[in-house]
Amino acid sequence: MEYKFSDRVQSLKPSAIREIFKYAADPTVVSLSAGNPSPDAFPTEEISEISQRLFAENPIAALQYSVTEGYTPLREFLKGYMKSKHNVGSDSDDILITSGAQQIMDLASKSVLNEGDVVICENPSFIGSLNTFRSYNARLVGVPVEPDGMNVEKLEEALKSEPNAKFIYTIPNFQNPSGVTMSLEKRKAVYELAKKYQVLIIEDNPYGDLRFSGEFLPCIKSFDDEGIVIYSGSFSKVISPGMRVGYAIAPKEIIQKMVVCKQGQDVHTNIWSQLVCYEFLTKYDFDKHLEKLRDIYRKKANFAMDLLDKHLAPKITYNRIDGGLFIWCDLPENTDVSQFCMNAVKNKVCVVPGTAFMANETDVTHSFRINFSTPTDEQLKKGIEILGELAKTL
Amino acid sequence: MEYKFSDRVQSLKPSAIREIFKYAADPTVVSLSAGNPSPDAFPTEEISEISQRLFAENPIAALQYSVTEGYTPLREFLKGYMKSKHNVGSDSDDILITSGAQQIMDLASKSVLNEGDVVICENPSFIGSLNTFRSYNARLVGVPVEPDGMNVEKLEEALKSEPNAKFIYTIPNFQNPSGVTMSLEKRKAVYELAKKYQVLIIEDNPYGDLRFSGEFLPCIKSFDDEGIVIYSGSFSKVISPGMRVGYAIAPKEIIQKMVVCKQGQDVHTNIWSQLVCYEFLTKYDFDKHLEKLRDIYRKKANFAMDLLDKHLAPKITYNRIDGGLFIWCDLPENTDVSQFCMNAVKNKVCVVPGTAFMANETDVTHSFRINFSTPTDEQLKKGIEILGELAKTL
Numbered sequence: 001m002e003y004k005f006s007d008r009v010q011s012l013k014p015s016a017i018r019e020i021f022k023y024a025a026d027p028t029v030v031s032l033s034a035g036n037p038s039p040d041a042f043p044t045e046e047i048s049e050i051s052q053r054l055f056a057e058n059p060i061a062a063l064q065y066s067v068t069e070g071y072t073p074l075r076e077f078l079k080g081y082m083k084s085k086h087n088v089g090s091d092s093d094d095i096l097i098t099s100g101a102q103q104i105m106d107l108a109s110k111s112v113l114n115e116g117d118v119v120i121c122e123n124p125s126f127i128g129s130l131n132t133f134r135s136y137n138a139r140l141v142g143v144p145v146e147p148d149g150m151n152v153e154k155l156e157e158a159l160k161s162e163p164n165a166k167f168i169y170t171i172p173n174f175q176n177p178s179g180v181t182m183s184l185e186k187r188k189a190v191y192e193l194a195k196k197y198q199v200l201i202i203e204d205n206p207y208g209d210l211r212f213s214g215e216f217l218p219c220i221k222s223f224d225d226e227g228i229v230i231y232s233g234s235f236s237k238v239i240s241p242g243m244r245v246g247y248a249i250a251p252k253e254i255i256q257k258m259v260v261c262k263q264g265q266d267v268h269t270n271i272w273s274q275l276v277c278y279e280f281l282t283k284y285d286f287d288k289h290l291e292k293l294r295d296i297y298r299k300k301a302n303f304a305m306d307l308l309d310k311h312l313a314p315k316i317t318y319n320r321i322d323g324g325l326f327i328w329c330d331l332p333e334n335t336d337v338s339q340f341c342m343n344a345v346k347n348k349v350c351v352v353p354g355t356a357f358m359a360n361e362t363d364v365t366h367s368f369r370i371n372f373s374t375p376t377d378e379q380l381k382k383g384i385e386i387l388g389e390l391a392k393t394l
Numbered sequence: 395m396e397y398k399f400s401d402r403v404q405s406l407k408p409s410a411i412r413e414i415f416k417y418a419a420d421p422t423v424v425s426l427s428a429g430n431p432s433p434d435a436f437p438t439e440e441i442s443e444i445s446q447r448l449f450a451e452n453p454i455a456a457l458q459y460s461v462t463e464g465y466t467p468l469r470e471f472l473k474g475y476m477k478s479k480h481n482v483g484s485d486s487d488d489i490l491i492t493s494g495a496q497q498i499m500d501l502a503s504k505s506v507l508n509e510g511d512v513v514i515c516e517n518p519s520f521i522g523s524l525n526t527f528r529s530y531n532a533r534l535v536g537v538p539v540e541p542d543g544m545n546v547e548k549l550e551e552a553l554k555s556e557p558n559a560k561f562i563y564t565i566p567n568f569q570n571p572s573g574v575t576m577s578l579e580k581r582k583a584v585y586e587l588a589k590k591y592q593v594l595i596i597e598d599n600p601y602g603d604l605r606f607s608g609e610f611l612p613c614i615k616s617f618d619d620e621g622i623v624i625y626s627g628s629f630s631k632v633i634s635p636g637m638r639v640g641y642a643i644a645p646k647e648i649i650q651k652m653v654v655c656k657q658g659q660d661v662h663t664n665i666w667s668q669l670v671c672y673e674f675l676t677k678y679d680f681d682k683h684l685e686k687l688r689d690i691y692r693k694k695a696n697f698a699m700d701l702l703d704k705h706l707a708p709k710i711t712y713n714r715i716d717g718g719l720f721i722w723c724d725l726p727e728n729t730d731v732s733q734f735c736m737n738a739v740k741n742k743v744c745v746v747p748g749t750a751f752m753a754n755e756t757d758v759t760h761s762f763r764i765n766f767s768t769p770t771d772e773q774l775k776k777g778i779e780i781l782g783e784l785a786k787t788l
Contacts, residue, residue, distance in 0.1 A: 001592055001622050001645075003645070005505055005651055006504065007508055009505050009654065009655060012654045035459075036459050039454050042453065044457065047449065047453070047457065048446070048450070051449065052445075052446055056442070059442060060436060063441065063634035063635075063637065064430055064431070064433070064635065064636050065429075065430050066636055100660050102658065102660055103659060105658070106658055106659045111400060112398070113400055114400050115509070128661070135504070198396075226395055227395050236459075240458070241458065241459045242456060242457045242460055242662075242664065242665035242666060243457065243665075244493075244660055244661070244664050251397070253397050254397060257399055257403045260403065260406045260407070260525075261406075263522070264496065264500055264525045265493075265496065265500045265526070266493040266638055267496050268636075270636065270637060270666075270667055271637075272636060272637065272666065272667065273664055
């Protein structure tokens with residue numbers, strides 16, 4: 001049989017990162033290409049303890065069908081927590097527990113985008129989200145990321161020239177892949193522009209709790225008196241990614257549509273992991289756990305940046321980061337980044353070429369992404385030394 | 395702000411069953427409306443034991459990011475198991491672990507359906523799947539279900555008159571909601587017609603292992619020398635639905651597209667539950683567990699059918715079932731089934747009107763669905779007695 005696929009998936013390709021991961025699976029290759037939390041960062045003992053207790057006390061509750069909206073006590077807790085801690089959420093908002101934050105991108109796209117509609121995104125941006133938008137046949141319009149966040153003038157140009165723009169997608173904290181954090185001024189400006197042009201914002205914040213230096217900045221959602229921000233939260237980087245638990249805080253009408261889409265997508269999110277998250281958040285010291293994670297990543301990030309300073313300068317430069325899991329490295333302007341990354345793999349170190357993160361295939365970049373949370377210190381040292389050798393040839 | 399939603403979700407409504415569940419949440423109402431496995435049917439001790447062991451031996455493996463295709467040992471085991479036990483799967487097929495079988499419906503729809511394409515389904519059929527197809531703006535064409543499965547002549551008529559039909563959706567074993575099992579003859583006929591008209595089949599088989607009487611019948615997928623069947627398996631009814639683990643066995647090219655869609659939807663299925671399923675299937679006596687489930691459901695089904703015979707005959711009739719979780723009850727032809735179900739709720743028993751399961755809102759039915767797996771024997775007795783009182787008024 002000759003299979004006929006839908007127009008929307010005809011041109012979809014497997015994520016370029018996942019293709020690179022195939023090289024990274026070779027145990028002799030040092031992988032700086034993943035985005036996994038450090039193995040040290042998992043609260044394994046607490047989760048084991050909680051899980052044992054759940055099965056001892058009420059196993060059926062951890063195994064039976066549950067409701068699409070998510071485990072009610074977890075939703076209630078998060079509502080209160082996000083409101084008191086981050087001023088995120090209002091009476092006109094609701095909360096939906098999702099199968100990772102990735103599902104928020106899918107449900108929001110499915111609820112809002114018609115084929116050919118426009119999504120405005122930072123350029124570069126997280127490939128996973130971009131591919132979800134593409135899978136609904138959205139057209140991506142990229143706005144350059146500067147050291148203090150997206151270029152606001154270019155954002156307004158895009159909003160002016162794209163009447164079918166449905167939302168602005170942004171990762172304001174320690175953006176993946178650029179590591180950039182949006183300034184307070186720009187957060188306010190982006191919000192005002194979205195309001196002016198009546199376009200939604202998806203604020204994706206998986207790394208917000210992983211700030212290891214500098215001052216905390218308020219979420220865009222905390223300004224949201226107009227009901228235009230879909231806030232995307234995740235436990236992947238602060239509890240466990242394998243559990244696939246995220247949460248959307250957004251206007252009730254939008255959440256309602258997302259719930260209907262989720263019913264048809266996976267009925268509800270794995271209930272055991274929702275219970276584990278709830279117990280961990282409410283019966284253990286979550287703040288202390290976050291402090292521990294910040295210590296781990298501060299140490300690892302500084303270790304990585306010292307190595308970059310030592311081995312890659314002056315040919316390869318980067319902006320120092322205050323949190324998150326990624327560092328964005330810039331090659332000299334005349335360099336072919338794909339070629340460089342292919343050379344790197346041949347020399348047994350795997351990094352992700354910036355091209356993978358661009359809104360459009362023709363967008364030019366001379367940068368690549370390094371992850372420092374997954375590799376061991378030894379691997380980081382070895383990997384960055386190899387990159388340093390390659391830098392000398394540029 | 396005035397929210398603009400996509401065309402595809404404009405008309406989507408929350409599942410009618412879930413609306414009825416709101417009444418069922420009243421603890422004084424006997425709910426015969428759910429589809430949950432019996433609390434007795436969960437291997438709680440085994441899962442607790444496995445989970446403890448996973449966290450003791452390699453907690454990071456149960457909590458870290460994993461691959462989109464699913465946990466490799468589970469995929470390999472299922473390939474062998476489904477081949478040797480059911481002759482399902484060939485060298486040109488691949489297997490994908492999904493977040494419940496519901497996700498198979500979504501991923502297959504997303505991969506294959508353009509807006510306005512046709513899905514041919516049994517009428518009545520499982521509302522969850524129908525709503526997923528609708529969420530991709532598919533047009534549903536229903537083929538009547540007879541006591542031995544879908545009407546094959548009507549199926550051919552539909553295939554002839556609908557050149558944009560992309561797949562036939564069928565639940566051959568103990569169909570939800572009708573309880574009907576398709577005969578071997580019809581399985582072959584449906585397969586041949588799909589081949590003749592070059593249309594895919596989605597064979598949804600969540601209840602196949604729950605046969606408590608009669609002879610096992612081969613899956614449609616076991617005839618599939620042409621590569622046209624997407625087989626949908628699930629652990630929801632035989633291990634735990636809250637875990638959300640299903641698996642699709644389908645031609646490699648189709649699985650490839652589904653994998654790309656799944657990357658953008660939830661990255662991968664909760665890894666802890668994949669590990670638990672793998673351990674349970676390979677280190678425990680799964681056949682014995684299935685025998686236990688069949689005993690539980692045989693007993694409960696017979697108990698329910700005896701009550702139906704005693705209280706509902708002759709006004710309300712039904713076809714005896716050989717497995718699954720549902721019984722389909724027929725009211726006299728002149729009866730308004732929605733009105734009957736509303737009366738039932740007012741009298742403190744909740745059943746699902748057949749209208750919820752029809753391909754199109756205008757399709758007429760005089761039937762309602764009873765579930766016998768979730769209620770206790772006392773609840774079944776009380777609920778069916780109330781229905782009996784209502785039957786007398788018809």
